Amino acid sequence: MTFALLAALAFQSDPRIESVERLVGNANRPYLWAPLAVKLSSAAGFEGDLVVQSSLGLRFVRRVRVPANGSERILLPAIDPQKIIAGGTTAVVPGDLGSPDLLILVDARLPYATALASDDRVLYRAIDAADLARLLSLGLLDACDLILLKESSGLALGSARAWVVAPSRAEAEAAVSSHPGPREPVRLVDVDLWALAPEAGWVPAKKDRTVLLVALYALASFAGMVFVGRTRPSRAGAALVGVSALGIFAFLLFFPRRHLWISESACEVVPVEGDAAAVRLWFAGAAAGLRPAIRFPVIVKPVFPRLGDADEPLTIRVDERGSTAEGFALAAGRRICFAAVEGRTPSMRALERVPRPLVSASVRRGGRLRYLGDLEAGVDWSAPGREGPGPREEEARPWSRFLQGDAACGWLDRSDRPAEDVGSTDLADGRRRPLFFIQRLK
Numbered sequence: 001m002t003f004a005l006l007a008a009l010a011f012q013s014d015p016r017i018e019s020v021e022r023l024v025g026n027a028n029r030p031y032l033w034a035p036l037a038v039k040l041s042s043a044a045g046f047e048g049d050l051v052v053q054s055s056l057g058l059r060f061v062r063r064v065r066v067p068a069n070g071s072e073r074i075l076l077p078a079i080d081p082q083k084i085i086a087g088g089t090t091a092v093v094p095g096d097l098g099s100p101d102l103l104i105l106v107d108a109r110l111p112y113a114t115a116l117a118s119d120d121r122v123l124y125r126a127i128d129a130a131d132l133a134r135l136l137s138l139g140l141l142d143a144c145d146l147i148l149l150k151e152s153s154g155l156a157l158g159s160a161r162a163w164v165v166a167p168s169r170a171e172a173e174a175a176v177s178s179h180p181g182p183r184e185p186v187r188l189v190d191v192d193l194w195a196l197a198p199e200a201g202w203v204p205a206k207k208d209r210t211v212l213l214v215a216l217y218a219l220a221s222f223a224g225m226v227f228v229g230r231t232r233p234s235r236a237g238a239a240l241v242g243v244s245a246l247g248i249f250a251f252l253l254f255f256p257r258r259h260l261w262i263s264e265s266a267c268e269v270v271p272v273e274g275d276a277a278a279v280r281l282w283f284a285g286a287a288a289g290l291r292p293a294i295r296f297p298v299i300v301k302p303v304f305p306r307l308g309d310a311d312e313p314l315t316i317r318v319d320e321r322g323s324t325a326e327g328f329a330l331a332a333g334r335r336i337c338f339a340a341v342e343g344r345t346p347s348m349r350a351l352e353r354v355p356r357p358l359v360s361a362s363v364r365r366g367g368r369l370r371y372l373g374d375l376e377a378g379v380d381w382s383a384p385g386r387e388g389p390g391p392r393e394e395e396a397r398p399w400s401r402f403l404q405g406d407a408a409c410g411w412l413d414r415s416d417r418p419a420e421d422v423g424s425t426d427l428a429d430g431r432r433r434p435l436f437f438i439q440r441l442k
Helices: 002-010 129-138 169-177 204-231 233-254 307-311 393-402
Strands: 016-022 036-042 046-054 058-066 070-076 081-086 089-092 102-107 122-127 146-149 163-165 260-270 276-286 294-296 314-318 323-326 335-344 358-365 368-375 407-411 427-432 436-440
Touching (some): 016 081, 036 046, 036 058, 036 081, 046 070, 058 070, 102 129, 276 294, 393 436
Parallel strands (some): 102 122, 102 146, 146 163, 260 427, 260 436
Antiparallel strands (some): 016 036, 036 070, 046 081, 081 089, 260 276, 314 323, 358 368, 358 407, 407 436
């Protein structure tokens, strides 16, 4: 018997997947982040891809290295994970999921962390402080409705949907009982946010350069023919050839050869105190069929306009901070979207007045919306305005899910800027649209 067991272990695949842990608990929230902790060991040493496969066409991949006779615990982002693959080894992700109304993470440093009892309505999940800090920094806690903390220092809490410091069990139970219920995060299928998508078609840079080159070519042709016609009519043909050659040279020198465009839309939500949450969306399209790889500064997930699109193959390769979307086909005229939520220092905190200009500003108090127009720095929220939405209501509507209670909003910029922290070898044009700003007033 002992010999047979040793023989079985000798022929077992290497590396070995020792365990798979759902870090935010066994809650059935298939279109939100479900990060995993995978313990991987190897007798011979392993360097390769650790893959988590979802029920959809999504794969999340991370390059890992396990020393010989060693083990590593690896954190992996996932959405509706089904199985883990490392080399020739496959493991099934634990199932048996519930459907609670509230999913609450409890800081494991709290003395009552394991004493809170889950039921059909509320699922409690104790989480190690190091894992919690890592998940917050990566923006992977959109499935969690509330976090109960021992302390808040050192945590990127801007990416959390809701949190409270609750050193005692009584304070924790009071926070849970007063919680308003689930709030709408960025979903895997999100029709409302797709209203922000640019129209498919030409690459913007190519369209702009085409208009410019055509205008310059027409002007040069007209000026050249007028000048030659007045001075040396016999050289009109040579002048026409020269202008044409100049136009071809300008086209070869200045016209973009690549086909991918990326347009970023973002919303910054600033609470009364603490870090802000930045919700970032990147829409991408192409003027020709491509299989691009797009590099992002954060870990992203796709956002689809309909569920059927989620079945198409897509790989998100992650590293310590950023990610790369690859392994997907982008047909000419098709658009795709990626999203991320990150915590960061607010661009400004405008509880009474705006420290910097705000474009097309509005304020909502007691459920009544008032349009204030463009505000200069130093103007407060009691400035004269008119009842009702502003002229950019359609552009602001996709972000309205973050307008909770009394709040003010507007745009921090007037025009597009270059998108500097996203890239691809196929990129012809990357733009960042004006940032939509929300200040919660209480």
